[in-house]
Amino acid sequence: MDRAMDEVQAAVAALPPLREVIAANDLGAKKQLGQNFLLDLNLTGRIARSAGDLSKSTVIEVGPGPGGLTRALLLAGARRVVAIERDPRCIAALQPLVEAAAGRLTLIEADALTVDIASLGPAPRRIVANLPYNVATPLLMGWLDALPELQSMTLMFQKEVAERLRAGHGEEAYGRLSVIVQWLCAADLLFDIPPRAFTPPPKVTSSVVHLVPRPQPLAPAEKNLLERVTAAAFGQRRKMLRQSLKSLGTDPLALLAAADIEPTLRAEHLSIAQFCALAEALRTAGR
Structure with missing residues (x-):
């Protein structure tokens, strides 16, 4: 020193x-x-x-x-x-x-x-x-x-x-x-x-x-869309995703299917990578 x-x-x-x-x-x-x-x-x-x-x-x-x-x-x-x-x-x-x-x-x-x-x-x-x-x-x-x-x-x-x-x-x-x-x-x-x-x-x-x-985010996603998806999912965390994701303004079942996620799951059960997959599905849906 x-x-x-x-x-x-x-x-x-x-x-x-x-x-x-x-x-x-x-x-x-x-x-x-x-x-x-x-x-x-x-x-x-x-x-x-x-x-x-x-x-x-x-x-x-x-x-x-x-x-x-x-x-x-x-x-x-x-x-x-x-x-x-x-x-x-x-x-x-x-x-x-x-x-x-x-x-x-x-x-x-x-x-x-x-x-x-x-x-x-x-x-x-x-x-x-x-x-x-x-x-x-x-x-x-x-x-x-x-x-x-x-x-x-x-x-x-x-x-x-x-x-x-x-x-x-x-x-x-x-x-x-x-x-x-x-x-x-x-x-x-x-x-x-x-x-x-x-x-x-x-x-x-x-x-x-x-x-x-991190040198790179854990999984591909746009930050604003990931924030929207997590806000919707955790905003009604006691509800199943097929219900809580309705606030995104698109068909939640189609989003969940595109991300290969069971619609009966709740927010706390999804990994970060799965949330990123939802954000990518939302981007693809043009929302």
């Missing part, structure tokens, strides 16, 4: 404890911003290490808050960290960390939902973030459209959402999110984080998920 990085890590390690940063800057967590600050340095370090080798990456963080995970990313040797934060109080509180990082940390005051990931720094890019609960899924869905720009995503969600990302067909948590995410990414649920680790403690357990874009 180069001397400059050693100096950055020493400067970051010498910063005041996070609780002092929160108190000095009056950083009471705002519910409307989905803020729950993770202060346990062992856990933030574990998340940073789970993201892989950061020494050659632009690391993108969303919602750094007082900077717990941001510090961990710098201590893990990130070449450059770009942190996106909506709360101007946090922007001010993070200035000493920016100075300690000596050019390796850039703060952007913005809504992450509106930011073009590819504009934030050179490839390879990794997203590592404790996502605000209230926008976690919309953020992920937007990043799925930018996967060619990303090497990996290491993200914290509510455990219920994390289980959906990883669930296989036949499992209770399997749904639209499972299909779309796993169609495009290899997904690993790494570990849970209890509510007591956060300030303030949320009412739910959190989980860290590691997502790696």
